[in-house]
Amino acid sequence: MNRSQPTSVVPFDVKLMNITATVMFMGCLAACVMTVGWWLMRTPAFNIGRIVVEGELVHNNAVTLRANVAPVLKGNFFTVDLKAAQHAFEQVPWVQEAQVRREYPNGLRVSLKEHVAEAFWGPETSTGLVNKAGEVFEANLGELDREGLPRLQGPEGSAPRVLQMYHSLAPALKPLHVGLDSLTLNARGSWDAVLDNDAQIELGGGTTEDVLLRVQRLVRTLPQITSQYQRSAADLASADLRYEDGYALRLKGVTTGSSAPASARPRR
DSSP states (O other), X not given: OOOOOOOOOOOHHHHHHHHHHHHHHHHHHHHHHHHHHHHHHHOGGGBOOEEEXXXXXXXXXXXXXXXXXXGGOOSBTTTOOHHHHHHHHHTSTTEEEEEEEEETTTEEEEEEXXXXXXXXXXXXXXXXXXXXXXXXXXXXXXXXXXXXXXXXXXXXXXXXXXXXXXXXXXXXTGGGTOOEEEEEEOTTSOEXXXXXXXXXXXXXXXXXXXXXXXXXXXXXXXXXHHHHTTOOGGGEEEEEOOSSSOEEEEETTEEEEESOTTTTOOOO
């Protein structure tokens, strides 16, 4: 016949002692972790002592970048704010984008991407530039490594649109053997251009396709008109393309126009 075994009961005071011992152990462990953490965060061994800069740098060099940015970095390997470090590098002239990561035990590795200037931005007195993404940035114009950049202007926030229009119009003008020197989007939403022979062109408003069609009409018919006056496209002084079915132009002292591009019929 089986008899039930007596159930042992742990006295309350023993339970209390076990709980107390566990709490004390956990507290000591937490204190040790905090002490080690405090030491790690303050020991000179983990101060930022090395910054590796990589990327295709044209207007900056690693030595100058480290010298400019290192003094503003706060904290050590464990406590440095990577977002703040990224912002500090992106404030350096010509730097478009920075990626910063820790490199044990006391370093940072920084990957940089520089702006590539596509055009000047703003009036002649401005030091603004536009990069390939249509972003406006400030830089020392004496450090430009490209010549013949166009000048673009427009309302605030319009740089991407103006750059896109420039890239659409510049190839369309090539048959005339003239370059697009500047392009402006004014407050009314219409476009004005200046060619590299100083000709002033009023392009009118509308979509990119609308403006491009008017320019293509000029390019297609201008040689017919200039030939009548023994001149070339280089003699173009100004043109107004805002007419619905033609344009008006001036050729070095001769004012003429075309009301029907197909016939290239001039008018005074």
